[in-house]
Amino acid sequence: MTEPRYAAGDLLALARALFSKAGLEADKAEAVATYLVEADLMGHSTHGLALAGWYLQGIADGVVTKTGTYDVVSDKGPAVCWQGNRLPGAWLTSEAVKLATERATKFGTATVVIANSHHIGALAAYLELATSKGMMVSVASSSPSGGQVAPFGGLKGLYTPNPVAYGIPTPEGPMLIDISASITTVNMAQRMIREGRQYEHDWLMDAEGNPSRDPKVLDAGGSLLPTGGLDHGQKGYGMALQVEAITQGLAGYGRADAPKGTNAAVTVQVWDPEAFGGRDAFLRQTGWLADACHANPPRPGINRVRLPGEAALGRKRTALADGVALYPTIIASIEPHAERLGVAMPKAI
Template identity: 45%
Template sequence: LLVKAGLAEARARIVAETLTEADLMGHTTHGLALLPLYLKQLESGNMAKSGEPETVQDLGAAITWDGHYLPGPWLVYQAITLATERAVMHPVVTVVIRRSHHIACLAAYLEKVARQGYFILLSCSDPINKTVAPYGGLKAAYSPNPIAAGIPTQSEPIIIDISTSATANGLVAQKHREGARLPYPWLLDSNGQPTDNPSAFFDDPP
């Protein structure tokens, strides 16, 4: 489907494998459930079908790319590949990607890197996607800003993937589609009161 939508086969495979890995890990809101959205974004041009990330700055151990809204999973894969190559020369390597498209489930990228003996830390934010209100506030000011870490050990790697908000947008949307309630009052309604009703996410203010 991704190839038919215009992605090169190698890029489509990375995107598909990332979404599938998320499902296998139990993160179904950030797995293949995202495929219809990705296909629509490719069709509309909001997700770029071709091109390469532009190197804005390269200081060896610190690299900044402009992703030009290329597929997020493919960009992250390329960034991790570069970082692991550079880690031979530098104790810490940081790759920052601006203007990436959605990168799916952060946990899906971690195990392979951690099994190579590397500690990997991923974080992301979307300044345009304002869905989270600061503590004590009502107006949404920033995105859920997830953070994930893959930690190598002598046996199985430790995998951590958390949202810095009470929940993720994808889970709220899923519960809303299902007509179900959230497990806890993780949202604020239009009056600033805690609620477990996912419909509150779509009210104004959210």
């Protein structure tokens, strides 16, 4: 399928108008638009504007809170907890990164934990808010109401892919790491089901515990395999439990409360290298590591060793210059909402 290209500004204006007309306050609409489009700029096509229709339907159904703010559960300076009140995840997460970055400047490090957020999209989209200021950052997320990944050795889906992202400054630009505790994601599996496709490898497990590459097993009691698969899945399992603890556990709200509807628990951590061994010393170490990775001899079929996020940042530069290549089904998924809300669709360039 040919991917049509659109000017990034046009997509941002479209998303901003859609979410404003849907009833989000201006700052929330701006945040959702910004970070969905940012994901598409980086090439994360399942977590950008592909989510817009789902978000808009959630707003219409009352799943997403349209106005207001979070409640501060606790604020100890470098340790903060919010009750997110099911507000848009993009707004809550970006505000948390901004606050943690500000607090880390004062305290050296800061952690903001958010309970009961709505879906937050692509974690990598938020990292440059901190790395652009010389800070190291991590964002972790889980969904207490979801269960598509079985614990290692088990059969039944219990938790979500539970992603974690890290932004690590280097002298030549940040490493942007975005990984999950499952081999694939729910959004990708749903896309493949809609398109009648199967994975190239056994990244799922059916209800009987057999490895599978057919995403439709999810509709029949199957689950996503943890990172490491049936061979070393204890690694993804351990990662998932850690994410559950630092998100839902620290927030004090999660699976034990049996929440209904789409929600997320989020933890943002920011470190100021200057408060530890010093910023120059930090960059000396990360710069050495980046150079060593780039200099590593590539295995057959690989042109060069890249750093995490390098390709995404390259795609972003290309998209800003030549237009954003949207996955072909995305515009069609938005059009009914645009018609309902009276928002004009952009034209491809």
